[in-house]
Amino acid sequence: MFTHAEENYLKAIFHLEQETQGEVSTNAIAEQMETKPSSVTDMVQKLADKELLSYKKYKGALLTQTGRKKAADVIRKHRLWEVFLVDKLNFHWDEVHPIAEQLEHIQSAELIERLDRFLGSPDFDPHGDPIPDQHGNIKRTEKKLLSELQKGQRGVCVGVKESSSDFLQYLDRKKITIGTKIHVLGKEFFDGSMILRVRDQQFFISKKTSENLFVQIQES
Amino acid sequence: MFTHAEENYLKAIFHLEQETQGEVSTNAIAEQMETKPSSVTDMVQKLADKELLSYKKYKGALLTQTGRKKAADVIRKHRLWEVFLVDKLNFHWDEVHPIAEQLEHIQSAELIERLDRFLGSPDFDPHGDPIPDQHGNIKRTEKKLLSELQKGQRGVCVGVKESSSDFLQYLDRKKITIGTKIHVLGKEFFDGSMILRVRDQQFFISKKTSENLFVQIQES
DNA sequence: CTATAAAATTAGACTAGTCTAAAAATATTT
DNA sequence: AAATATTTTTAGACTAGTCTAATTTTATAG
Numbered sequence: 346m347f348t349h350a351e352e353n354y355l356k357a358i359f360h361l362e363q364e365t366q367g368e369v370s371t372n373a374i375a376e377q378m379e380t381k382p383s384s385v386t387d388m389v390q391k392l393a394d395k396e397l398l399s400y401k402k403y404k405g406a407l408l409t410q411t412g413r414k415k416a417a418d419v420i421r422k423h424r425l426w427e428v429f430l431v432d433k434l435n436f437h438w439d440e441v442h443p444i445a446e447q448l449e450h451i452q453s454a455e456l457i458e459r460l461d462r463f464l465g466s467p468d469f470d471p472h473g474d475p476i477p478d479q480h481g482n483i484k485r486t487e488k489k490l491l492s493e494l495q496k497g498q499r500g501v502c503v504g505v506k507e508s509s510s511d512f513l514q515y516l517d518r519k520k521i522t523i524g525t526k527i528h529v530l531g532k533e534f535f536d537g538s539m540i541l542r543v544r545d546q547q548f549f550i551s552k553k554t555s556e557n558l559f560v561q562i563q564e565s
Numbered sequence: 566m567f568t569h570a571e572e573n574y575l576k577a578i579f580h581l582e583q584e585t586q587g588e589v590s591t592n593a594i595a596e597q598m599e600t601k602p603s604s605v606t607d608m609v610q611k612l613a614d615k616e617l618l619s620y621k622k623y624k625g626a627l628l629t630q631t632g633r634k635k636a637a638d639v640i641r642k643h644r645l646w647e648v649f650l651v652d653k654l655n656f657h658w659d660e661v662h663p664i665a666e667q668l669e670h671i672q673s674a675e676l677i678e679r680l681d682r683f684l685g686s687p688d689f690d691p692h693g694d695p696i697p698d699q700h701g702n703i704k705r706t707e708k709k710l711l712s713e714l715q716k717g718q719r720g721v722c723v724g725v726k727e728s729s730s731d732f733l734q735y736l737d738r739k740k741i742t743i744g745t746k747i748h749v750l751g752k753e754f755f756d757g758s759m760i761l762r763v764r765d766q767q768f769f770i771s772k773k774t775s776e777n778l779f780v781q782i783q784e785s
Numbered sequence: 786c787t788a789t790a791a792a793a794t795t796a797g798a799c800t801a802g803t804c805t806a807a808a809a810a811t812a813t814t815t
Numbered sequence: 816a817a818a819t820a821t822t823t824t825t826a827g828a829c830t831a832g833t834c835t836a837a838t839t840t841t842a843t844a845g
Contacts, residue, residue, distance in 0.1 A: 350832065371793055384833055386794055391831090403793060403840060434679040447671045453664050459654040570802065591823055604803055606824055611801090623810060623823060 349450045352419045353378065354388050355397060356449075358408055359416035368405030417481030423449035424470035424477075425460050431471040432464060438471040438522075439513035472513075473504025473523045473559060489562060491527065492537065492555035499528045500560030507557045516558075519548065527560060569670045572639045573598065574608050575617060576669075578628055579636035588625030637701030643669035644690035644697075645680050651691040652684060658691040658742075659733035692733075693724025693743045693779060709782060711747065712757065712775035719748045720780030727777045736778075739768065747780060 347355075357377040361369040371389065375382040393400040397412035408416060426448040430436040436444075458479075461467075468484060469475055477483045488503050502525045505512065516522065521543065528542040537552030567575075577597040581589040591609065595602040613620040617632035628636060646668040650656040656664075678699075681687075688704060689695055695704045708723050722745040725732065736742065741763065748762040757772030 348831075372791090380832095381834065382793060383795080383835080387832075390794095430676075434676070434683055436675075436679065440675075444671070444673050444676055447673075448668075451664070451667045453667075455656075455660075456650075456654070456664055459656065463654055568801075592821090600802095601804065602823065603805080603825080607802075610824095 346452065347415065350388065351392065351395075351397075352415070352450055354385075354392060355408070355412055355416040356419050356423075358398065358406055359413065359420065362408060368407050370405045374406070414481040417477040417483065419449050421477040421479075421481075422451070422457055424474060425457060425464060425467070427470045427472075428464050428467045428476075429460060432467075437513075437517075439508075439510040439517070441471065442508060469504075469523075471523070472508045473502075487561060488559040490556055491529075491539070491550075491558040491560050492552060494529045494532075494560065494562070496529055496532050499526065499563040501526050501563060502558060503561045504559035505557055506559060512554075512557060515554075519550075520544070521558070526563070566672065567635065570608065571612065571615075571617075572635070572670055574605075574612060575628070575632055575636040576639050576643075578618065578626055579633065579640065582628060588627050590625045594626070634701040637697040637703065639669050641697040641699075641701075642671070642677055644694060645677060645684060645687070647690045647692070648684050648687045648696075649680060652687075657733075657737075659728075659730040659737070661691065662728060689724075689743075691743070692728045693722075707781060708779040710776055711749075711759070711770075711778040711780050712772060714749045714752075714780065714782070716749055716752050719746065719783040721746055721783060722778060723781045724779035725777055726779060732774075732777060735774075739770075740764070741778070746783070 354374070357374055358369050361373050361377060365373070371382045371385045374385045374389070378385065389398065389400050389406050392398050392412065393406070396409055397415060398406045398408045400406045423445045426445040427441045430441040430444060431438055467476060475484045475486065486503065489500075490506070491500065491502075494500060502521060502523055504523065505516070521527075525543060529539060530542050530547065531540040533539070537555070539550050539552075539555050541548040541550060574594070577594055578589050581593050581597060585593070591602045591605045594605045594609070598605065609618065609620050609626050612618050612632065613626070616629055617635060618626045618628045620626045643665045646665040647661045650661040650664060651658055687696060695706065697703045706723065709720075710726070711720065711722075714720060722741060722743055724743065725736070741747075745763060749759060750762050750767065751760040753759070757775065759770050759772075759775050761768040761770060
């Protein structure tokens with residue numbers, strides 16, 4: 346039905362639409378896809394012909410309903426496979442992305458239904474990202490960046506914004522993972538760094554770290 | 566490392582080498598791959614450049630050690646995924662081939678190691694075909710076509726030669742599967758048909774069926 | 786509001802893989 | 816051994832996707 350390249354473009358544009366309101370620019374897509382803007386123009390025009398997105402020259406792209414559904418499908422597959430790799434094959438959460446990147450293109454609706462059931466219909470992937478349902482709906486949760494919390498607030502880590510291997514391994518060494526409870530003891534105006542209490546230990550983290558950790562605030 | 570097309574050619578040539586001794590012909594590969602001979606010539610020359618097979622014009626192709634190992638790798642992946650689909654996701658044995666055809670191209674040695682362990686390092690796939698080990702070695706078993714058995718002989722079904730959906734579904738309706746015990750009550754010279762005893766019931770099967778079922782002979 | 790910079794598009798070329806049609810090599814038949 | 820048939824290869828074209836280089840459009844600065 347769709348080529349790998351087409352699916353990858355749809356996925357990239359889907360992600361970019363979350364971040365920017367309105368049309369997604371050619372350059373933004375090129376950066377996300379690690380390709381050249383000229384290649385993007387070509388492909389975007391092809392996807393527009395297939396009515397997966399709307400596109401006006403020099404104006405950028407916006408997914409249609411069909412395109413958005415297809416993108417959510419691919420993301421659903423990606424995230425379910427990540428759960429499989431971590432829960433069943435005991436991969437580490439920083440290792441699964443490139444493998445899921447391949448597995449997300451396997452074509453078989455039946456396979457994904459069965460995989461989903463086999464995994465117990467999980468709602469989140471190993472990085473805390475929500476798994477779209479069969480209809481492409483994504484459960485939106487109340488989550489904030491740790492950097493938005495104020496001194497004294499408490500939260501539970503529910504996801505990461507970046508999921509580079511380096512960042513995930515850093516969190517691992519600090520024993521911070523999905524579900525870890527965090528108490529903000531202090532926040533430095535000067536550089537945005539924070540002092541946290543995690544499992545009765547004090548932690549110092551940089552602004553960059555706090556801007557890449559999602560938490561759910563615990564009212565107390 | 567290798568493209569899907571390259572892997573598919575290696576696999577096809579590997580299978581053809583089992584059946585024919587000596588070089589594999591361009592036409593044979595074309596038929597197996599459901600493509601045109603001219604495409605085969607092109608690809609075979611490319612694979613020869615990469616030293617995955619030896620090739621002399623008009624003489625046919627033979628896999629090198631490297632090529633044979635790579636082909637066995639792909640077959641290992643295919644068969645392990647088939648086991649996963651049947652054992653873990655409860656797919657039926659006639660449904661798994663086209664999905665495994667896609668999964669066999671996923672690149673990650675680690676993934677296959679872990680999948681193998683997760684499945685309990687199976688020796689055979691759901692159709693009774695042996696799964697090559699990490700080094701590309703295939704366990705050869707003593708198996709014969711059911712059609713080779715004589716009146717009075719007994720065997721256990723250990724595999725199928727054809728694994729088309731039609732054939733597998735036919736076997737299912739007859740409740741013949743891997744492990745089924747078969748006793749040859751009679752064999753008709755005229756058309757090669759057979760009368761079997763299976764689970765205390767009499768079965769009539771055609772020559773075509775008996776030529777596509779592998780059995781292990783039970784000495785008695 | 787013109788000049789310049791940035792972003793986006795087009796044109797043309799390249800690779801992988803395929804195809805058709807024609808030519809060349811090998812096999813088979815008489 | 817010549818004629819015919821079969822197999823295989825070559826030549827040239829096509830698609831998908833990418834790239835570089837040049838051009839055009841839009842945005843920004845003075």
